[in-house]
Amino acid sequence: MSRPRVLVAYASRHGSTRELAEALARDLAESPAGRRSGLFAAALATESHPDPARWDAVVLGSAVYAGRWLPSAREFAVGSAGELRRRPVWLFSSGPIGDPPYPPDEPQDAAALTALLAPRGHRVLPGRLDRSLLGFAERAVVTAMRAPLGDSRDWAALREWAGEIAAALVEGSVAVPLGPSSGP
């Protein structure tokens, strides 16, 4: 795929997943395959209802709260499933903190979203839990669960993943599904 246009669609409550999505968009364009091909990527909030039909590939991710993706990301996935299934899609869930990562479980939505969108991959990316950004109820939950605090985001691993996605798109190692009107 030459000059691929990649949408990084994200849902974030306290900004950490937005920063991951913005870094991913930059890393996609600046990766070796991205530079070679003139890849263009942009990070847009799912709340702004981006149109996947305008993009060659989509990376879709959400912060995870109480085991679930945020509603706007789930609504985007379901509402745009038809368009998303016609192009290469990768998913990420951002949440766990610390080493070993807490919580260790896959988000509840991962299996259903994988079945719905047939993504090329799903990554669980470490997140950030900053007490000063949380509301009263969130603080109570975090305290009750004795959740670890801090910024566990792994920017080097993110860059590496971006390189893999860009290479897969540019070098065609990803099989792009054919639409109903394609074919001989």
Ligand SMILES: Cc1cc2nc3c(=O)[nH]c(=O)nc-3n(C[C@H](O)[C@H](O)[C@H](O)COP(=O)(O)O)c2cc1C
């Ligand atoms: C009340 C609350 C519940 C959370 N539940 C989960 C969870 O079930 N699984 C998880 O991986 N992370 C959980 N987290 C951690 C967040 O997903 C993490 O802080 C994430 O980086 C926040 O992203 P955001 O800043 O984009 O909203 C929870 C955080 C809070 C405050």
